[in-house]
Amino acid sequence: MLFHSPFNFFRENRRVFVDKPGAMPEVTDTQKQKAAEVINALQETLKADPDAAGAIAEFKVEEADKDAKKFQEAYHTALKNAANAYYKSLAAEDDDQAKVEKINDLFKAAKAPVAFQLAGSELVIAPEAPEEKGEKGRVLSATEKQFIAEAFPKPKEAASAERVLKAMQKGSPQLKVAETVYKTFIDLPLAEKQAVLNNPQSRQKFLNALTPEGRQFMAQLSQDLEASSKELSEDELEEIEENARNFLKKKKFDVSKASEMEKNLMLAQLQMRGIDTSGGEEILKDPSKLKAFKGSPMERGFNQIMGLITLVLLYIQKMKDMFKPKEKKSPEAPAEDKNKKGSEALSPEKEAMRQKLKEQMKSKTGAVLLSERETKRTGIQNQIKTTNNLKGKTDDESKVAYEARKGELPQLTQEEAQLSQEIAMLQEMKKETETQKSTLTAGKDALVSYLKQPNAKAKIPNGDQIRENLEKVSFTLNDRYELCIRNITGDAVDPAVLNVLSGNVRIRSGITGIDHFAIDDQGVLKQPENLQTLFRQLLEGFRAEVKTDEPPHPAAAPAVASAPAGASPAAPASPKS
Amino acid sequence: MSPVQNPAGIPVIPAPKSGAEVYNGIMGTIEPELMTDQIPLMKEKYKDETPEQKKARGQRYAKAMEEYDRCYAQYLQEQDAKVRSFKIGAIHYVEERASQRDRKMMQPFESSFGSHS
Numbered sequence: 001m002l003f004h005s006p007f008n009f010f011r012e013n014r015r016v017f018v019d020k021p022g023a024m025p026e027v028t029d030t031q032k033q034k035a036a037e038v039i040n041a042l043q044e045t046l047k048a049d050p051d052a053a054g055a056i057a058e059f060k061v062e063e064a065d066k067d068a069k070k071f072q073e074a075y076h077t078a079l080k081n082a083a084n085a086y087y088k089s090l091a092a093e094d095d096d097q098a099k100v101e102k103i104n105d106l107f108k109a110a111k112a113p114v115a116f117q118l119a120g121s122e123l124v125i126a127p128e129a130p131e132e133k134g135e136k137g138r139v140l141s142a143t144e145k146q147f148i149a150e151a152f153p154k155p156k157e158a159a160s161a162e163r164v165l166k167a168m169q170k171g172s173p174q175l176k177v178a179e180t181v182y183k184t185f186i187d188l189p190l191a192e193k194q195a196v197l198n199n200p201q202s203r204q205k206f207l208n209a210l211t212p213e214g215r216q217f218m219a220q221l222s223q224d225l226e227a228s229s230k231e232l233s234e235d236e237l238e239e240i241e242e243n244a245r246n247f248l249k250k251k252k253f254d255v256s257k258a259s260e261m262e263k264n265l266m267l268a269q270l271q272m273r274g275i276d277t278s279g280g281e282e283i284l285k286d287p288s289k290l291k292a293f294k295g296s297p298m299e300r301g302f303n304q305i306m307g308l309i310t311l312v313l314l315y316i317q318k319m320k321d322m323f324k325p326k327e328k329k330s331p332e333a334p335a336e337d338k339n340k341k342g343s344e345a346l347s348p349e350k351e352a353m354r355q356k357l358k359e360q361m362k363s364k365t366g367a368v369l370l371s372e373r374e375t376k377r378t379g380i381q382n383q384i385k386t387t388n389n390l391k392g393k394t395d396d397e398s399k400v401a402y403e404a405r406k407g408e409l410p411q412l413t414q415e416e417a418q419l420s421q422e423i424a425m426l427q428e429m430k431k432e433t434e435t436q437k438s439t440l441t442a443g444k445d446a447l448v449s450y451l452k453q454p455n456a457k458a459k460i461p462n463g464d465q466i467r468e469n470l471e472k473v474s475f476t477l478n479d480r481y482e483l484c485i486r487n488i489t490g491d492a493v494d495p496a497v498l499n500v501l502s503g504n505v506r507i508r509s510g511i512t513g514i515d516h517f518a519i520d521d522q523g524v525l526k527q528p529e530n531l532q533t534l535f536r537q538l539l540e541g542f543r544a545e546v547k548t549d550e551p552p553h554p555a556a557a558p559a560v561a562s563a564p565a566g567a568s569p570a571a572p573a574s575p576k577s
Numbered sequence: 578m579s580p581v582q583n584p585a586g587i588p589v590i591p592a593p594k595s596g597a598e599v600y601n602g603i604m605g606t607i608e609p610e611l612m613t614d615q616i617p618l619m620k621e622k623y624k625d626e627t628p629e630q631k632k633a634r635g636q637r638y639a640k641a642m643e644e645y646d647r648c649y650a651q652y653l654q655e656q657d658a659k660v661r662s663f664k665i666g667a668i669h670y671v672e673e674r675a676s677q678r679d680r681k682m683m684q685p686f687e688s689s690f691g692s693h694s
Binding site for chain 1: 590591593594595596597599600604611613616617620623628629631632634635638639642643645649653656660663664667668670671672674675
């Protein structure tokens with residue numbers, strides 16, 4: 001079996017993508033997990049807001065895009081490995097270039113979509129455009145090439161080393177030191193070379209034998225190599241920018257017509273795609289100014305995650321804005337309400353009606369008010385119907401009765417319209433609160449499941465305590481159609497539970513709004529994440545819906561709770577009342 | 578799961594698919610309304626829906642997204658298997674070629690042994 005030893009890998013059962021391809025921005029597992037958690041949270045949001053589907057779909061498309069590229073890369077790697085195996089079997093024949101040609105002929109005959117070239121001692125896939133653009137620096141000597149081939153067996157490292165060495169000026173003192181180091185290494189016997197490469201102690205021994213300048217050079221080289229191998233190449237940067245421009249084009253985004261929210265959503269999506277969005281909306285006005293975010297793989301990954309998180313926060317904000325007109329009832333808010341446009345704003349008449357109903361709900365439950373009005377409306381509708389039926393009749397009795405009743409018709413019609421409006425308003429108030437309840441409940445549930453995860457347990461001080469107490473509370477509608485917090489069984493919430501929650505959770509405001517979420521003073525999470533998002537949503541819910549409307553002590557809740565929500569009115573109003 | 582082979586013997590690399598193609602391919606069978614070309618039409622289509630209908634739709638979408646995640650995980654596994662199979666096919670191809678080459682090189686010697694026996 002010719003290929004016995006080089007083909008050991010083919011029996012391996014490992015996953016295809018152990019190494020990330022160079023073209024991909026490298027995102028750590030933790031960051032990936034955070035992204036997945038945020039997406040899970042967004043999927044929870046989806047239950048209350050189907051408009052969030054767009055953002056989730058985009059993320060999934062992006063994810064599929066990256067995976068598709070990785071698969072293509074894996075196919076190419078498989079071809080490259082096969083080519084290298086064949087290359088090694090040609091060891092005794094021809095020179096290197098002739099071997100490469102032979103392999104390329106073989107693969108060409110098999111219609112493989114790639115060609116190979118030598119990099120160090122290994123074949124790599126040749127770029128489609130054979131001329132490397134913008135190649136800078138000097139031509140490497142044969143010794144340098146040999147040094148690279150022997151000291152950097154991995155093609156990516158070899159390419160990075162080549163870039164670093166090429167950048168050294170001809171005749172510079174640094175290059176002289178470097179040449180001494182190459183020579184020392186090349187002159188080592190093969191076994192020692194291998195030991196230097198693979199064994200830390202032998203490497204240290206090799207370094208100790210060098211001059212101080214030589215050691216300094218090696219330290220610098222390692223540092224440069226590390227930085228160089230992690231940088232994105234010009235091509236990769238261009239690809240990111242081009243993809244982002246295509247994305248903008250596909251979206252037909254018109255910055256002149258977009259609202260602030262739409263602009264921010266678009267910026268977040270570009271950030272998710274690896275774009276530097278620090279320039280703000282300028283890049284939306286002129287897409288030629290789009291630049292890829294530069295930095296270490298971790299910084300690049302973090303930039304993308306931040307984009308995703310911003311997107312989630314914006315969608316939640318958007319969703320909360322939808323609730324706003326119904327929430328803002330306090331005297332300090334009316335000026336803002338008046339400035340709202342379209343369906344978001346309540347007309348002064350409706351606003352007054354809502355206040356009146358809220359006032360009435362202090363003495364009667366929402367259900368009673370609704371039922372009273374429905375009964376009254378039915379009575380009035382019957383009266384109107386009866387009067388209208390009399391109109392067409394020809395007998396004297398009916399004529400007299402119609403004449404006696406017709407004067408009431410305009411008032412009855414007006415009363416019916418008023419009642420219909422109030423019924424609609426009461427139903428709307430109930431539905432709004434139900435939606436808020438389901439949003440907050442979904443947020444709470446997602447948060448509880450997050451806090452159950454082992455990594456959250458390790459990361460969040462008092463995480464278990466917070467989770468246990470969250471599990472004890474539920475959101476309900478009270479009889480005034482307001483959202484309030486109760487015990488999970490529906491009874492008044494235990495004040496101790498709320499104390500634990502509010503004692504453990506703090507929100508801090510920063511320049512960009514709420515940018516710090518803290519659990520205890522020691523546990524400040526420096527990065528926003530789904531936990532922050534959900535807690536923010538949850539606590540804003542507490543604040544806006546519970547703490548402003550409810551008495552400060554949760555113990556007051558039972559008084560309202562004791563009124564039966566579905567109680568029927570004591571006496572149906574008479575049609576004429 | 579053996580990959581398609583071209584007449585010359587080497588496995589064929591499947592045509593690259595964009596993320597949108599993959600996503601739409603899967604989502605199209607689950608919830609066509611969530612395909613990328615349909616999402617922008619949602620706003621207009623559902624402008625008159627009631628809060629209950631909206632909530633029900635949200636829940637339907639969330640379920641669809643969960644189903645997508647399951648199908649996508651399966652899709653990744655299939656792709657993984659195809660890549661593994663491709664690796665083996667590529668190796669077999671070069672191995673076969675090398676054996677042919679060696680047989681060719683050995684032929685004169687073998688025939689010379691044969692003629693003396």
